[in-house]
Amino acid sequence: MESTSVHNLPVTQTSGTPLVGGDDSHPDCAIHISEWLAALPQLAAIFSYENSEIHFKQGNARFITVFRSSPERGYVQERVAKEWRERVIGFIQSGRDSESFELRRDGKLGPEYFMCTLGRLPAAQGRAEHYLFTAIDRTSERTIEKNLRRELLSDGLTALPNRTGFGEEIDDRLANGSWSDTSQFGIIAIDLSRFSRVNESLGPMAGDELLITVAKRLKSSLRQGDVLARIGGNDFAIFARLNNGLSDALHIVQRIKEALSSPIRLSDLQIRVDCAIGCALSLNLDDDPDDVVRKAQAAVKIAKRTGKVEIYRNGVLKEAQRRFSIESRLRDALAQGGLTLAFQPLIHLQTGEITGFEALARWNDEELGDVSPVEFIAVAEESGLITPLGRWAAYEAAQALSRWDAKFGQALPVGVNVNLSPIQMARDDVASMFEEALRYAGIAGNRLTAELTESAIIADPDKARKLLVALKGLQMPIAMDDFGTGFSNLASLHSLPIDILKIDRSFVSTMLEDHDKAVIVRTILSLAESLNLKVTAEGIETQALALALQQMGCWQGQGYHFARPMGENDAFDYWRARWNFETI
Structure with missing residues (x-):
């Protein structure tokens, strides 16, 4: 068959007009609306x-x-x-x-x-x-969106609004409620004080049951229009309309106390619910609700320390923010070696010899400046940083003694006193800590004295006794600090392995002007003598005080009259100068 290329086919011009078909060539495309x-x-x-x-x-x-x-x-x-x-x-x-x-x-x-x-x-x-x-x-x-949002804004355990939902409820009340010109609102924050103990002792299920019961009781104390929320693990908050200012808030607080006054039954136990309550009031309806909530939380932190209902005062939030800054900076300082120890001499009042030093933590922060020990130790106890702080102080004090020995060429005839916090005693293995500190430094146990307060012993006498016995096993002397300010049982005092009583400075510093204080000091000295204990007097700031205590037969003293706390090198030089003087 002969093939033909398409390129060779003839091409003809066609008409530009389309062909028209018959009536039946297209279907009917009309569709009704x-x-x-x-x-x-x-x-x-x-x-x-x-x-x-x-x-x-x-x-x-x-x-x-x-x-x-x-x-x-x-x-x-x-x-x-x-x-x-x-x-x-x-x-x-x-x-x-x-x-x-x-x-x-x-x-x-x-x-x-x-x-x-x-x-x-x-x-x-x-x-x-x-x-x-x-x-x-x-x-x-x-x-679905509504249910998801409800879950996002509510607490799954109590079905109350959570922190985010609480804010939205407040915004809705303020925007859509009927408020008079004199109306204001308040936030009442509630912290369950012993919730962690219930969780630790009875388990999380009991803790959940406690929270649910507390939520129901708190809800029963509300007025119409009030909003209750669970804004944290064991933290609740109430938004309240206040037509009569603080008196309305205090009335609600009273209702809360009444609602929580009767014990709650958990398993076979009756649990009494203790709570700390803090209040903050708006100045006007334009106040930021989140700011008022923060103020109430700052007030409840103070209430946890004082045991009373606290009303937010100007400056409290600033104090809370400073405490938070101190906590954050202190955590970094402990991790990076930002603290130092200062050493205040302990003087034998009869001979004038230096018998030892008390180690005192000092902190100079590049942002906060010099932070008072009273301030940062309180923050450390509240935040749980007291345990690493106490460990650092014990290890550093032992190492300082070791360095002094190396400088002197032999063991110095002095020791160092280290303070123990009641919280550290409750949470830490203090005996193991001191054993390690002594072993790493290579010094004898009798050169490191543990100072603890009366309150630390009273809080848990059995545990305190076991700890003191363990420390005595390390040959460590034990001193009871701030004696006279607590509520020691003399019978238990006699049974405890304590070596030294330290008379609080509040009795010593004014004993020459205040006859009652002088009587207290004499009584403590007499008690110590009958129990075969040594006595150290704190707060000796004048020569007259030193001479009076010397005449009373007090063994040891410390205070600004002798020397202020000083750095490690200065403390060694101070001892060497006094030692040389005494030996000559």
């Missing part, structure tokens, strides 16, 4: 706007079922008709081609939500402009 609407998967309808009125033309079955309650009444329920009408007229007058909005209506099973769209249809000659309305049912999606 109702069929177009029926084909749409969403609710759909067509409207017109004539003579300032909206007229329903046609709608699909989905639209009729949902939006048309009856042909006579119109196309939407009365409750949403006004909003819908305003939306449609606004769209028509805007000149835009399309618009979307959400419509809410009340259904048989609750609120229903629809995402609606409006669009313009091409205008036809001789008729008004028409508009296409469509709506997608978003009720299930909104229900």
Whole structure:
């Protein structure tokens, strides 16, 4: 078969006019508007706007079922008709081609939500402009969103608002409530003091049960319009409308105390709920609620220390912020070696010899400057940093003795006193800590004296006795600090392995002017003698005080009269100068 290339085929010019077929060559494409609407998967309808009125033309079955309650009444329920009408007229007058909005209506099973769209249809000659309305049912999606939001804003255990939900509830009350010119609001913060003990002793299930019961009782103490929230692990807060200022807040506090006064039964135990309560009041309704909540929390921290209901005062939040800064900086200082020890001499009052030094923590921070030990030790105890701080002091004091021995060429005839916090005694293995400090430094136990307060012993006498016996096993002397300011039981004092009583400076510093203080000092000296204990007097700031205590037979003293606390090298030089003087 002979092949022919397509390039060789003849090409002829055709007419530019399309061919017209017969009447039966094309199907009928005319589709009625109702069929177009029926084909749409969403609710759909067509409207017109004539003579300032909206007229329903046609709608699909989905639209009729949902939006048309009856042909006579119109196309939407009365409750949403006004909003819908305003939306449609606004769209028509805007000149835009399309618009979307959400419509809410009340259904048989609750609120229903629809995402609606409006669009313009091409205008036809001789008729008004028409508009296409469509709506997608978003009720299930909104229900899911609502449930998720409820979970986000509420506490899963008590079903109360959480911290975020509490803020939103407050904003809603302030925005939508009816408030007079003299009204203000207050925040009452509540901290369950012994919650951690319940968790540790009875387990988390009991802790959860306690929280649920407390939440119910607190809720029973609320007035109409008050909001209760759980804003932390064992922290609750109440938003209260105050028409009479502080008196209203205190009335609510009294109701809270009454609600929590009776014990709560957990398992077979009756648990008494102790709480710390702090209040903060707004100055006016424009106050930032979050700021008032922070002030209430600052007040409750003070209430935990004082045991009383605390009302926020100006400056308290600043103090709380400083305490937070101190905690943060102290944590870094402990990790990076930012603290130092100062040493205050202990003087034998009969001979003038230096018998030892008391080690005192000192901190100079590059941001905070010189921070008082009274301030940073309180923060350390509150934050739990007292344990690493106490360990650092014990190790550093032992190492200082070791360095002094190396300088002198032999063991110095002095020791160092190290203070023990009651919190460290309760949480740390203090005996092992001292054993390690002595072993690493290579010094004898009798050169490191542990100073502890009466309150540390009274808090848990059995545990304190075991600790003291363990320290005596290391040959360490034991001194009871601030003696006379606590409530020691003399019988237990006699049974404890204590070597030294330290008379608090509050008795010593004014004993020459105050006869009662002098009597107390003499009594302590007499008691110590009968118990075969040595006595150290603190706060000796004048020669007259030193001579008076010497005449009373006091063994040892310390105070500014002899020397202020000094650095490690200065302390060694001070001892060497006095030692040389005494030996000559």
